[in-house]
Amino acid sequence: MSDIRHFIGLEAFEPATLRYMIERAGALKRNPTVGRNLLAGKTLAMIFETPSTRTRISFDVAMNELGGRSIALSPDELQLGRGETIGDTARVMSRYVDGVLLRTKHHESLLQLVENSEVPIINGLTDRTHPCQLMADILTFEEHCGPIAGRRVAWLGDGNNMAATWIQAAVQFDFSLRLACPKIYAPEVEILDWAHTRGGDVEVTEDVNHAAAGADCIVTDTWISMSDDASAQKVEDLRSYQVDEVVMAKAAHGAIFLHCLPAKRGLEVSTGVMDSDCSRVFDEAENRLHAQKAILLWCLAREV
Ligand code: CP
Numbered sequence: 001m002s003d004i005r006h007f008i009g010l011e012a013f014e015p016a017t018l019r020y021m022i023e024r025a026g027a028l029k030r031n032p033t034v035g036r037n038l039l040a041g042k043t044l045a046m047i048f049e050t051p052s053t054r055t056r057i058s059f060d061v062a063m064n065e066l067g068g069r070s071i072a073l074s075p076d077e078l079q080l081g082r083g084e085t086i087g088d089t090a091r092v093m094s095r096y097v098d099g100v101l102l103r104t105k106h107h108e109s110l111l112q113l114v115e116n117s118e119v120p121i122i123n124g125l126t127d128r129t130h131p132c133q134l135m136a137d138i139l140t141f142e143e144h145c146g147p148i149a150g151r152r153v154a155w156l157g158d159g160n161n162m163a164a165t166w167i168q169a170a171v172q173f174d175f176s177l178r179l180a181c182p183k184i185y186a187p188e189v190e191i192l193d194w195a196h197t198r199g200g201d202v203e204v205t206e207d208v209n210h211a212a213a214g215a216d217c218i219v220t221d222t223w224i225s226m227s228d229d230a231s232a233q234k235v236e237d238l239r240s241y242q243v244d245e246v247v248m249a250k251a252a253h254g255a256i257f258l259h260c261l262p263a264k265r266g267l268e269v270s271t272g273v274m275d276s277d278c279s280r281v282f283d284e285a286e287n288r289l290h291a292q293k294a295i296l297l298w299c300l301a302r303e304v
């Protein structure tokens, strides 16, 4: 059994390990200088099959602030774009770098990379999940609202990769999650079954008001993900799932709004909510940096 420390999905972890990373991220945020040199001499390669602002920049800055360096690449800059296999690419990259981050539309590609790599692989978002984002989201919730265990989060909109990762987080961090999605855009049955088998308090409804009522946090994401074909029909189907001021007013007193970004203002979220006092989306984006450091230290420096 390989003991390489991959960061592929929240479901693979002991809750205590994820908790360690959240605490570590908070500590590094409060005192960034303690991280200096912890990854001295280490290199992270990052392959982006699709665009990225937050993931790319936060991992690059995180590596720099920890004393290491990163190289960002697109498939077209690699022989991957000319048909070299992911397996061969993984074997070669393992000889040069200390870790590889991959953003891909195909989760299977990430698994092939893991299978053939001798260094840690980090999931930089796939069509199925986005675990690095969720670590920042938990950090952000807890900064503003206190411990997330026993609290309630409402997800509104598409049952996409972010929704799936929130479901995994609800189990691993022990909070209640109500997802309001149209039936045809509900999260995949397998992930819901996984959550329920693990005793997760996860409910899917079509009723926005039921999901939002009393929630400590309302979260949404774009209706058209990078792995989706743009569809005017899908946008129409989701229109009544917008997080607007009326929906936010149904949440608990002091509830916050989160969104992994990029947001389509006027579609999944109103501009009023995005720019309101309850919106923590820019803290959430900043927290990518701190959360990514904790993930890198767990993977590359084998912390804890
Ligand atoms: N939230 C997120 O992953 O943003 P990017 O697509 O900009 O990396």
Ligand code: NVA
Pocket: 125, 126, 160, 161, 162, 221, 222, 224, 225, 226, 227, 260, 261, 262
């Ligand atoms: N669900 C979105 C998240 C972007 C960070 C996507 O996959 O495009």
